[in-house]
Every structure is written in C-alpha cells, then in structure tokens.
Amino acid sequence: MDKKRLEKxxxxxxxxxxxxxxxxxxxxxxxxxxxxxxxxxxxxxxxxGAERVTVxxxxxxxTKLHYIYxxxxxxxxxxxxxxxxxxxxxxxxxCLIWLDSDDPDGxxxxxxxxxxxxRMAKYPKQKPYIDAMENKYQxxxxxxxxxxxxxxxxxxxxVDEAVEKLWESILDAxxxxxxxxxxxxxxxxxxxERCAFLNSCRFDYLEYKSSNGTDFxxxxxxxxxxxxGAEQNLNNSIWYNPNIPSEEVFTSPLRGKAEGKVxxxxxxxxxxxxxxxxxxxxxxxxxxxxxxxxxxDLLEQMVKMDEGASYLxxxxxxxxDSPINNTGxxxxxxxxxxxxxxxxxxxxxxxxxxxxxxxxxxxxxKEMGVNDSMIxxxxxxxxKDMSIVGVMKDGKRVQIFKNGNWVI
Numbered sequence: 001m002d003k004k005r006l007e008k009x010x011x012x013x014x015x016x017x018x019x020x021x022x023x024x025x026x027x028x029x030x031x032x033x034x035x036x037x038x039x040x041x042x043x044x045x046x047x048x049g050a051e052r053v054t055v056x057x058x059x060x061x062x063t064k065l066h067y068i069y070x071x072x073x074x075x076x077x078x079x080x081x082x083x084x085x086x087x088x089x090x091x092x093x094x095c096l097i098w099l100d101s102d103d104p105d106g107x108x109x110x111x112x113x114x115x116x117x118x119r120m121a122k123y124p125k126q127k128p129y130i131d132a133m134e135n136k137y138q139x140x141x142x143x144x145x146x147x148x149x150x151x152x153x154x155x156x157x158x159v160d161e162a163v164e165k166l167w168e169s170i171l172d173a174x175x176x177x178x179x180x181x182x183x184x185x186x187x188x189x190x191x192x193e194r195c196a197f198l199n200s201c202r203f204d205y206l207e208y209k210s211s212n213g214t215d216f217x218x219x220x221x222x223x224x225x226x227x228x229g230a231e232q233n234l235n236n237s238i239w240y241n242p243n244i245p246s247e248e249v250f251t252s253p254l255r256g257k258a259e260g261k262v263x264x265x266x267x268x269x270x271x272x273x274x275x276x277x278x279x280x281x282x283x284x285x286x287x288x289x290x291x292x293x294x295x296x297d298l299l300e301q302m303v304k305m306d307e308g309a310s311y312l313x314x315x316x317x318x319x320x321d322s323p324i325n326n327t328g329x330x331x332x333x334x335x336x337x338x339x340x341x342x343x344x345x346x347x348x349x350x351x352x353x354x355x356x357x358x359x360x361x362x363x364x365x366k367e368m369g370v371n372d373s374m375i376x377x378x379x380x381x382x383x384k385d386m387s388i389v390g391v392m393k394d395g396k397r398v399q400i401f402k403n404g405n406w407v408i
Contacts, residue, residue: 001167009142009171010040012180012244014048017140018095019240022049025094029056033101033146041097054094060106060272067110075118078125090129093137093235100141103148104332107272112298115271116305123306123374131362135352136233138240141335143170152332173245173324173336184241191228194249194317197408198226201398203390205257206315208342210386212263213279218315218344219257221369223355226251226317234358247324247339250316252349254369256285258312262344266330266337266380268299274332275299280346280379286310287346303346308373314345320382320404334378341382342401347375 014020026045030038038055045053067075107115150162157165175183208216228249230239261281268275278292278299287303287310290296303310318341319325325340349372351357351365366372388401399407 001164005171005176006037007040007044008180009174009176010037010044012174012176012184013041013097013140013142014044016181016184017142017241017244018045018097018138019238020045020048020050020095020138021236021238023051024049025092026050026053026097027056027089027094028053028097028099029058030097030099030144031101031146032057032059034099034144037144038099041099045095050095060103064107064110064272067107067115072114072117072121075114076121078122083125086126086129090132093133095137095240096139098139098141100143100333100335101146101149102269102272102333103146104152104267104269104274105272106148110272112271112273112301116301119374120305127374134362135357136235138233138238139242140240140244141242142174142244143333143335145170149333153329169327169329169331170336173327173339175245184244188229188241191246191249194406194408195226195228198249198251198390198400201390201392203398204393205391206400207389207391208260208262208381208386210263210381210383212265212383213261214263214381214383214386216260216262216282217258218312219254219285220251220315221254221354223368224251224254225353225355227350227353231352243335243339245324245336245339247318247322248316248343249318250314250350250353252351252353252370253312253315254285255311255349255371256369258282258285262381264379264381265341265383267332268377268379269332269334270298270302270377273298278379282312285312302375302377305347305375306373308371309347309375311346311371311373312344313347313349313371313373313376314343314378316343316345316378317388317401317406318342318382319401319406320384320386325382337380338378341380342386342388343378343380343382345376345378347371347373347377 042053145163145166150166154162205219263279276294281289290299349370384404386404390398
C-alpha cells in the first residue's frame with residue numbers, strides 16, 4: 001500500500017476522527033496486524049500536540065486461549081489493577097482510538113455462555129466509570145486489515161493480495177482521497193442537513209416495511225434528536241468523528257415502544273463469531289422471539305445479557321445506494337456493514353440524542369426513555385425495497401425512504 005496514502009489515513013483519524021488537542025493524552029487500542037500503521041498514528045498524535053500516547057496491543061488468538069483455558073471465575077475477576085486503570089481513564093479522559101482488525105470467526109470454538117457470564121459479572125463494577133465518562137471524551141473507531149479478516153472478505157485471493165485489496169476498500173470507504181479532511185468536512189455538512197430536516201418533523205414513530213418480512217414500528221422520544229457525523233464532547237466542547245467511515249443518521253428510540261419483526265440483511269459479527277440469516281421480533285419494545293440459521297443460541301444469549309439488552313438503543317438510517325454498499329463487498333465487520341445499510345442496535349442508547357442532554361444526569365436520561373445496557377450491538381436491516389415512513393402525532397405521514405434510499 002502506498003505509504004503517502006496511509007499517512008493521509010492516519011492524519012484523517014487523528015485530525016478529523018479524534019481532533020487531538022495540545023496537551024491531551026491518547027490511548028490507541030489495536031491488534032498486532034499493522035504495527036507500521038500504528039506507528040504512523042502515534043506520530044500523527046504527537047505532531048497534533050498530544051502529551052502522551054499509550055498503545056494497548058491485543059491478539060485474538062491469545063484472547064481465544066484465555067477464553068478456552070481460564071475458568072469463569074478467573075474471567076470474571078475485576079481486581080485492583082483493573083479498577084485503577086479504568087479509574088484513571090475516567091479522571092484523565094484520554095482520547096481513544098480503536099483500530100479494528102479482528103477475524104470475524106476468530107473466537108469460534110469458545111464457550112460463549114462462559115464468556116457472557118464473565119462479562120455480566122464484571123460489568124456492574126465497571127459501569128460507574130463508564131457512566132462517568134459518557135459523552136466527555138473524544139473517541140474514534142477505524143479499521144486496518146488483518147490477514148484472517150482479509151481472507152474472509154476475499155477468499156479467492158492470496159493472503160497478501162487480500163490484505164492489499166482490503167486496504168484499498170477501507171481507504172475508499174473512508175474517503176481517503178487528495179484531501180480527506182476537507183472531504184469529511186463536506187460529508188459532515190450533508191449529514192447535518194439530513195438531521196436538521198428529520199428533527200424539524202418531530203416524528204412520533206417510524207414504520208419500516210420490506211418484502212423480506214420486515215414489518216416494524218418504533219416509537220421516538222419527544223425530546224429525541226437525530227445525529228450524524230461529527231459530535232461534540234461535554235468536557236471541553238471539542239468536535240470529533242466517532243466512526244470512520246460513517247454514512248448514518250441515527251437516534252435513540254423511546255424504550256418500550258417497538259412492535260413487529262425485523263429481518264437482518266447482513267451477518268452480524270459478535271464476540272468473534274458470525275450470526276447469520278436471523279430475525280428479531282418485538283412487543284412492547286422488548287425482544288420476544290429470535291431465529292437464526294447459524295449461531296442462533298449466541299443471538300439468544302446476547303439479548304439476555306441484562307434487562308436492557310432486549311430493548312433498542314439506536315435506529316440508524318443509511319441509503320441502500322451508499323458508497324459502502326455500492327462496493328458490493330460484505331465486510332463481515334460491523335463498522336463497515338452498518339454503514340452500508342439501515343440498522344438497529346440492541347442495548348445501550350445515546351444520551352446525547354436527547355435535546356438538552358447536557359443538563360441531565362445519566363439516570364434522568366434513562367427515566368426519559370434512553371435505554372441502558374452493558375451491550376450496544378448493531379445489526380443491519382436495510383434492503384433494496386425498504387420503505388420507511390415517519391408519522392407525526394397528528395397522523396401526518398412523511399415518506400423518508402423508498403426503495404431503500406432517501407427521498408427527502
């Protein structure tokens with residue numbers, strides 16, 4: 001891959017994604033797949049004025065060994081060192097960059113029930129710190145190719161060819177052109193215009209219909225806002241882009257107001273395994289039934305992680321005719337596949353999707369209908385013939401999507 005183009009990508013992540021400021025700390029979480037690119041990102045952070053950059057490396061095959069050989073009790077342990085680490089993060093609020101390169105099938109053969117129970121045991125101890133950091137720091141999820149991931153996407157190519165092809169696909173989807181920072185500024189303006197229209201309508205609920213069996217209604221919050229692209233943190237009012245790439249306009253729906261069935265249109269990579277050809281049914285806002293051709297038991301386990309895991313935390317609107325979907329590539333990676341298709345998310349909602357959220361505590365946001373959970377899992381439901389209609393309180397209906405694409 002051309003080094004100059006990779007440097008542009010690194011700069012995009014640091015400047016547009018993180019918007020790192022003088023004196024800030026940065027935490028980079030990544031796998032072992034692209035150390036040279038991680039080096040570029042670290043250098044760009046320092047050049048932007050970062051005071052300290054810490055890299056936390058991980059390796060999925062090692063993680064898999066932990067899950068296989070450690071006991072549930074051991075995996076559930078949240079010791080003093082673990083608490084000190086997350087406590088410092090909550091106090092310092094470093095910028096967070098996650099460079100995803102995970103193998104979509106990397107945890108096949110592990111006991112997902114043991115993993116889920118361990119996560120559920122640790123989460124109550126982590127939650128106070130997670131809640132305290134909500135909306136207060138800059139973060140960005142981007143991607144780099146891993147060999148196993150690349151071969152999953154391009155199985156007919158050699159490893160080297162697949163990695164190179166995946167690099168090209170990532171950079172194209174991320175708008176890494178002659179001036180990627182300017183491209184993202186323009187893209188953000190388009191997303192904000194769509195948000196402004198949707199927010200002016202003050203819809204009571206959305207109706208989704210598709211010939212694949214999706215027939216679904218979801219209620220929206222009276223104080224709810226649609227967001228997209230760049231966001232602003234509460235700690236120091238810095239703008240940043242949480243996802244690179246991103247094509248979505250999204251909101252957090254009203255907890256307890258969802259009815260009907262949605263059919264997934266892409267596989268879901270969850271905890272290193274793929275859930276394929278699945279559907280989810282809701283009543284009174286809660287998941288009451290699920291089905292899947294592959295790893296259906298994992299899907300069932302996911303919606304039982306805690307009380308909020310069976311309620312919705314997000315509704316996101318993305319055109320079927322989106323740049324990512326038009327590549328014709330199934331990425332087997334939520335960051336990309338969720339931005340190729342309309343999607344929903346089970347679990348934790350976004351408090352910043354409430355008007356005036358900065359004036360409310362996290363608990364008050366929950367009382368106003370923002371879902372809370374230890375998970376936030378996006379799954380894709382957009383299709384070529386999807387219709388989405390927004391319905392106002394007076395019954396007025398506004399066609400938002402027709403044949404899978406925006407009509408506003």
